[in-house]
Amino acid sequence: xxSLERAADMVAFTERVLEFGESEEALAVLYRLAELLAxxxxxxxxVDPTCLRLEQAEKKLPLSKSLxxxxxxxxxxxxxxxxxxxxxxxxxxxxxCPLHSRLYRDKLTWCLLQERQNTRYGHxxxxxxxxxxxxxxxxxxxxxxxxxxxxxxKVAACRFPDLASLIEEELxxx
Numbered sequence: 001x002x003s004l005e006r007a008a009d010m011v012a013f014t015e016r017v018l019e020f021g022e023s024e025e026a027l028a029v030l031y032r033l034a035e036l037l038a039x040x041x042x043x044x045x046x047v048d049p050t051c052l053r054l055e056q057a058e059k060k061l062p063l064s065k066s067l068x069x070x071x072x073x074x075x076x077x078x079x080x081x082x083x084x085x086x087x088x089x090x091x092x093x094x095x096x097c098p099l100h101s102r103l104y105r106d107k108l109t110w111c112l113l114q115e116r117q118n119t120r121y122g123h124x125x126x127x128x129x130x131x132x133x134x135x136x137x138x139x140x141x142x143x144x145x146x147x148x149x150x151x152x153x154k155v156a157a158c159r160f161p162d163l164a165s166l167i168e169e170e171l172x173x174x
Contacts (some may be wrong), residue, residue: 002040002049003040004148005158007033007037007152009158010032010033011144011158013040013055023129024120027115027116027128027133027136030136030140034143037140038092038099042099043071046060047061052080052082053073062094063091067091069088095152099147112139
């Protein structure tokens with residue numbers, strides 16, 4: 001499902017994963033979150049990232065010659081073009097959206113996202129630096145908030161309540 005609500009839930013999940021010190025898992029979720037955010041924006045522009053066709057992209061987005069050629073080569077024998085993170089962000093370049101500039105053009109953020117490829121979730125065995133993952137988390141959240149100012153409220157609605165505090169409050173007022 002492609003929705004901002006699902007993306008907000010992924011942010012809340014990432015917060016919990018980071019609390020438990022699972023930086024590698026958090027990095028994998030952040031990569032998927034960035035991809036989902038880009039797909040949400042494409043959907044808002046009328047481009048269906050689940051079954052992208054060159055004709056559809058061409059009608060909805062101004063495509064550069066190189067991106068047009070890339071999509072044409074990816075769409076073989078009438079098949080849909082698979083949309084991953086890099087392609088979704090390339091498609092958003094023409095929209096001048098904050099997601100493209102903050103996740104793709106910002107070289108540090110893009111490098112942090114690419115670190116997923118070196119973990120066991122990608123194709124490698126490297127250990128990830130938790131400080132770098134936390135920085136990526138901050139950057140992805142900032143990109144989402146720049147694109148959708150209401151996004152932090154959606155994230156807040158997805159957070160689990162702190163049950164210990166709720167119980168303590170209930171006991172003190174009883």
